Structure formats: C-alpha cells, structure tokens
Amino acid sequence: MRLHSEGSAGxxxxxxxxxxxxxGALSSRVTGFVRTAAIGAALGAGIAGDAYATATMLPTVVYxxxxxxxxxxxxxxxxxxxxxxxxxxxxxxxxxxLTTTAAGFVILAAVxxxxxxxxxxxxxxxxxxxxxxxxxxxxxxFTVPAMAAYGIxxxxxxxLNSRGSFALPAWSPxxxxxxxxxxxxxxxxxxxxxxxxxxxxxxxxxxxxGAIGQCGLLIAALRRVGVPWRWQIQLxxxxxxxxxxxxxxxVVYVTVGQAATIAVIAITRANAAAGGxxxxxxxxxxxxxxxxxxxxxxxxxxxxxxxxxxxxxxxxHGTLGAYSRALRYITVAGLPVTAGMLVLGxxxxxxxxxxxxxxxxxxxxxxxxxxxxxxxxxxxxxxHLQLFAWLALGDPKTPTVVVSVSSAVRLAGCGLVxxxxxxxxxxxxxxxxNAAGFVLSAIVGHLILRQRLETRPVWxxxxxxxxxxxxxxxxxxAAVASxxxxxxxxxxxxxMAAALIAGGIVLLAVYGLxxxxxxxxxxxxxxxxxxQSRNT
Numbered sequence: 432m433r434l435h436s437e438g439s440a441g442x443x444x445x446x447x448x449x450x451x452x453x454x455g456a457l458s459s460r461v462t463g464f465v466r467t468a469a470i471g472a473a474l475g476a477g478i479a480g481d482a483y484a485t486a487t488m489l490p491t492v493v494y495x496x497x498x499x500x501x502x503x504x505x506x507x508x509x510x511x512x513x514x515x516x517x518x519x520x521x522x523x524x525x526x527x528x529l530t531t532t533a534a535g536f537v538i539l540a541a542v543x544x545x546x547x548x549x550x551x552x553x554x555x556x557x558x559x560x561x562x563x564x565x566x567x568x569x570x571x572x573f574t575v576p577a578m579a580a581y582g583i584x585x586x587x588x589x590x591l592n593s594r595g596s597f598a599l600p601a602w603s604p605x606x607x608x609x610x611x612x613x614x615x616x617x618x619x620x621x622x623x624x625x626x627x628x629x630x631x632x633x634x635x636x637x638x639x640x641g642a643i644g645q646c647g648l649l650i651a652a653l654r655r656v657g658v659p660w661r662w663q664i665q666l667x668x669x670x671x672x673x674x675x676x677x678x679x680x681x682v683v684y685v686t687v688g689q690a691a692t693i694a695v696i697a698i699t700r701a702n703a704a705a706g707g708x709x710x711x712x713x714x715x716x717x718x719x720x721x722x723x724x725x726x727x728x729x730x731x732x733x734x735x736x737x738x739x740x741x742x743x744x745x746x747x748h749g750t751l752g753a754y755s756r757a758l759r760y761i762t763v764a765g766l767p768v769t770a771g772m773l774v775l776g777x778x779x780x781x782x783x784x785x786x787x788x789x790x791x792x793x794x795x796x797x798x799x800x801x802x803x804x805x806x807x808x809x810x811x812x813x814x815h816l817q818l819f820a821w822l823a824l825g826d827p828k829t830p831t832v833v834v835s836v837s838s839a840v841r842l843a844g845c846g847l848v849x850x851x852x853x854x855x856x857x858x859x860x861x862x863x864x865n866a867a868g869f870v871l872s873a874i875v876g877h878l879i880l881r882q883r884l885e886t887r888p889v890w891x892x893x894x895x896x897x898x899x900x901x902x903x904x905x906x907x908x909a910a911v912a913s914x915x916x917x918x919x920x921x922x923x924x925x926x927m928a929a930a931l932i933a934g935g936i937v938l939l940a941v942y943g944l945x946x947x948x949x950x951x952x953x954x955x956x957x958x959x960x961x962x963q964s965r966n967t
Contacts, residue, residue: 459601460722462608464783467718469615470634472787476711476796479630480789481703482566484714485551485696487638490574490581505677505822506589507736514593518657525590525653527663529583536582540575547571553697563700566627573635577642584642587649594656597733603645610641619787680827684818688834691841691868695861698849707854708796713861715784716800720807723772727764728812731757732819739823751884754820758813763951765809766898767942770906775934776802778913781927791924800858807866813873817880824883833876841868894951901945909938 474480506528514521551567588600614637618630650660696710703709738753772779777798785794814834821830844864852860913934920926 457726459604459608460725462605462612463718463722466608466611466615467715468783468786469612469619471711471715471784471789473615473618474630474711475788476709476790476793477788478563479566479627480711481700481709482563483570483634484709484711485567485700486570486574488692488696488710488714488717490578505674505681505827506586507593508823508825509674510590510593522658523663525593525658526661529586529590529653529658529660530663532586533579533583536579540577540579540582543578544572544575547575562627563704566631569627569631570635570638573631573639577639580639580642580646584646584649587646587653590653590658591649591656592733592736594658596652596656599652600649601730601733603648606648607641607645610637610644613637677822677825677827680831684827684831684834687831687838690838691845691865694842694845695865698845698861699858701849702854702857705854708793708858712793712797713800713858715797716780716804716858716862719772719780719801720804720811723765723768723808724812724815727768727808728761728815731760731764732812732816736819736823739820754816754880754884757816759951761809761812761816762898763946765812766902767905767938769805769808770902770909770942771935771938772805772808773802774906774910775913775931775938776800776805778917778927778930778934781922781924782931785924785927796855796858800862803859803862803866807862807869810866810869810873814869814876817873817876820880829879829883830876833872833879836875837868837872840871841865844868894949897949898946898951901942901949904945905938905942908941909934912937 470483471480474483510521510525510528513524548568551564551571584603588603591597591600611634614633617633621629653659695713699708699710699713735753735757777795780798780801781791781794783794784797785791814837817833818830821827841864844867845861848857848860848864913930916930916933917926920929
C-alpha cells in the first residue's frame with residue numbers, strides 16, 4: 432500500500448511522526464479500554480454506574496476536546512511565532528502563558544464546582560432524586576475540579592508540541608487510566624461498590640488524583656524542551672488581545688457544541704429511571720468512539736498541526752496540503768475501524784464489558800450503541816481536522832458557525848428520540864442523531880474550506896468508490912466469520928470473544944489486501960501541482 436509519493440520526504444516525516452504518536456496514543460487507549468471495563472465491572476450499569484457516567488461525562492468531553500487538540504490548535508501558532516524570535520523569548524512567553532491560563536482554569540473550575548449541586552437537579556427527571564442524585568453530586572465534586580488539571584495539561588501539551596515533542600503527551604493519559612484501574616480493582620476486590628461512602632472516597636479521589644498526575648507529568652516534561660515551570664504573572668506584551676478573541680470564539684464553539692451532550696445526559700438519565708438503558712451505556716459507547724478517534728485520527732492531526740500553523744500566513748497552500756494529507760490518512764485508517772465497530776460492536780462490547788456487575792444484557796445494549804457510533808467516527812474526525820485548519824488560518828468564527836448549525840440539528844434530533852423512540856433504543860437513537868450532526872458538520876465545513884482555499888477534490892471518485900467497496904467487502908467477510916463463531920460456540924463470553932477475534936482478523940486481512948491493490952495515494956502532490964499551476 433503506497434502511503435506517499437515517491438521522493439516525498441515530507442510525507443515520510445509526517446507518517447513516521449504520526450505513527451510514533453499513534454504508539455503512545457494506542458497505549459493510552461488500551462489502558463483506557465481496561466479502565467472502562469474495570470469501572471463498568473465494579474459499578475454495573477445501574478444507579479451507581481449512571482451516577483458515575485453523569486459526573487464524568489462533561490469533564491470527559493472537556494478532556495477530549497481540550498487535551499484532544501483544540502487547546503493545542505489554538506496555542507501552537509502563537510507559541511511557534513514566539514519561539515521564532517529566539518529560545519529565551521519563546522520560553523518566557525510560554526511561561527507567562529502557562530501561568531495566566533493556569534490561574535484562569537483554577538478559578539473557572541472552582542466556580543463550576545460551586546454550581547454542581549444546582550446543575551444536577553436539572554438533568555434527568557426522577558433520576559435527580561434520592562441515591563442517584565446524591566451519588567452524582569458527590570462524584571462531580573471530584574470530577575469538575577479535575578477540569579482545571581485538564582486545562583493546564585492542555586497548555587503544557589501545546590508547548591511541548593510547539594517544540595516538536597509529541598510522544599509524552601500521547602502517553603500521558605495512561606497515568607490517569609492506571610490510577611482509575613487501581614481504584615476499580617479495589618472496589619471489585621473489597622466488594623464495597625454498594626457502600627456509597629467508600630465508593631465516593633475511592634473513586635472520587637482516583638478521578639481527581641489521576642488528572643493531577645497526568646498534568647504533573649506534562650509540566651515536568653517542559654524542562655526537557657527548555658521551558659521550566661516558573662511563575663510569570665506579567666500580562667503586558669503577552670499578546671492576549673488576538674488570543675483572547677480566538678479563545679472567546681472557542682468558548683462559544685465548545686458551549687454550543689456540548690449543548691447536545693447535556694441533552695443526552697438528561698435523556699439517558701430519564702430513560703434509566705423509566706427502566707431503559709441509561710447514561711453509562713451511552714457513555715461507554717462514546718468512550719469507545721473516542722478511543723478509536725484517538726488511534727486513527729488524532730495522531731495525524733497532532734503531527735500536522737505545526738505544519739498547518741507554519742504555512743498559514745506565508746503559504747496557505749501548505750496548509751491545504753497538510754489538511755488534504757490528513758483527510759487521506761484518516762480515511763484509509765478510519766474505514767476499517769468503522770466497519771469493525773459496525774459489525775463487531777456487540778461481540779466487542781460483550782467481551783469488554785460483560786464482567787462483574789455489568790450484565791451481559793447491558794453489554795449487548797452497549798454494543799448496539801457502539802455499532803451506531805461507527806457512523807460518527809470519520810465525520811467526527813473530519814470536523815475536528817477542519818477546526819484545526821481554520822484555527823491555523825486565523826479564523827475561529829467559521830467553525831463556530833458550522834458547529835452551531837450542527838448542534839441545532841443534534842438538539843432537535845435528541846428531542847425526537849426522547850418523544851418517539853422505545854426505551855430500549857433511546858441510547859442508540861441519541862448516538863445516531865449525534866452521528867448525523869457530525870456528518871452535516873463535516874460536509875458543510877469541507878465545502879466552505881474548499882471554497883476558501885480553492886481546493887481540488889481529495890481523491891478521484893473512482894478511488895473513493897474502490898475504498899468503500901473494499902470496506903463493504905471486509906465488513907461482510909468479518910460478519911460471516913463472527914456469525915459462524917457465534918453459531919459454533921454460542922453467544923456467551925467465550926463465543927463472543929472468539930467472534931470478535933475471528934471477525935477482526937478477517938476484516939483486517941481482507942481490507943489490507945484490497946487496499947494494497949487499490950494503492951491510494953495519501954500524499955499532497957495533487958495539491959502541490961494545483962499550487963504550482965496557479966503560481967505559473
């Protein structure tokens with residue numbers, strides 16, 4: 432399979448760098464799998480599990496958005512400009528930026544923590560009363576302050592990325608995951624998951640300490656790139672006015688974009704109170720989607736962010752080239768993962784979650800939502816990439832407008848699911864609505880970006896058709912292998928694990944063979960040719 436054009440050193444560098452990041456991201460995502468399964472086994476998909484999911488869902492979204500790249504996309508261009516004037520000036524700018532943002536994140540987290548007892552009653556009908564509400568509030572008093580650590584860690588990540596350090600930020604979430612795995616194992620080993628006081632003390636402390644540990648690791652790494660932690664409280668000369676404008680738009684972007692997340696929390700809690708699948712089932716499926724995104728898309732986006740930022744001012748076609756390459760990489764890597772989630776979602780969820788207090792029925796319900804989430808993977812990755820491109824071009828307004836339209840569609844869809852869907856299908860319906868919103872956002876965003884940069888199509892239609900055909904063929908082969916294993920071995924844990932393994936092997940083999948024959952070119956030579964033709 433050809434992943435770059437001949438003589439394309441830039442593509443070689445991007446591929447090797449993103450692969451290196453992907454190794455770190457994969458380790459973090461694997462420990463994330465274990466963490467999610469361990470907590471599910473300890474808490475189950477009932478009241479305790481839903482309370483945990485509600486308390487962590489918004490902070491988790493903030494974590495995925497901020498550490499998942501938006502914070503980095505905002506700050507890297509400013510940091511690279513500062514370091515271009517010299518290491519000393521760049522380090523001083525970075526230290527002042529870190530000090531200022533750290534103080535801001537701590538203040539915001541403190542204010543948000545004070546509002547927790549007032550926000551939880553707004554989420555989820557009868558689920559806002561009794562043990563469910565008490566557990567949710569108690570755990571949120573640990574998870575909401577953790578957002579300060581996530582924010583500070585995002586700034587440290589941006590500094591590291593601007594200095595060419597990508598590996599440690601990719602590995603750092605494993606620290607958080609290990610702390611939570613230990614807490615879940617303690618709850619499982621002692622059998623005290625039904626003791627709310629112990630559960631809050633053990634799990635709540637782990638949620639906060641894990642975030643602090645991850646942040647501390649990133650801050651400690653700054654010394655290695657010549658930016659040791661020092662308090663620099665002087666704001667004059669920091670260039671906050673343009674940065675504040677960008678951050679202001681991004682606050683609107685995140686707020687509008689997460690309105691649907693708040694609706695999902697409220698609806699799934701109400702659904703659980705009515706006897707249907709609840710918040711933890713949706714939350715776990717969402718985490719699996721984010722894990723897939725973190726492996727197939729985020730390393731590429733992270734590796735290309737400096738290239739997009741460097742080229743934005745003097746060579747917008749360089750930004751176009753980086754954007755186009757990322758689209759191609761994500762498509763080639765994301766299609767088999769999408770197929771795998773779609774046809775192997777239920778066997779995978781039963782294998783991963785069907786342990787301890789997490790029943791096989793709840794695991795199967797989770798698998799259904801995972802299968803629907805497959806449709807969101809590539810559109811979500813594309814819309815995330817487009818945001819990075821817009822920020823590199825210095826335009827935070829356009830992606831905010833696009834996400835506002837998408838969020839309105841998602842909110843309307845959530846309302847329809849709440850009123851029309853049977854209880855058993857509510858989480859899957861909500862995920863389908865979110866997938867539709869991401870598809871809309873990706874299409875609209877790409878069309879606007881194409882018009883702005885005057886781009887050509889990423890691939891010829893024939894290549895796209897061939898890739899889709901390879902994906903469908905691989906999915907069908909995987910479905911046959913998985914179904915055969917279930918018929919032979921049953922639908923218990925052993926049968927589902929065998930179905931997952933067999934289906935996964937067949938899917939990767941068929942897709943890999945097909946793509947090796949298609950040989951899709953993921954380099955940016957088409958973009959380079961277009962740019963050269965305009966300059967002649």
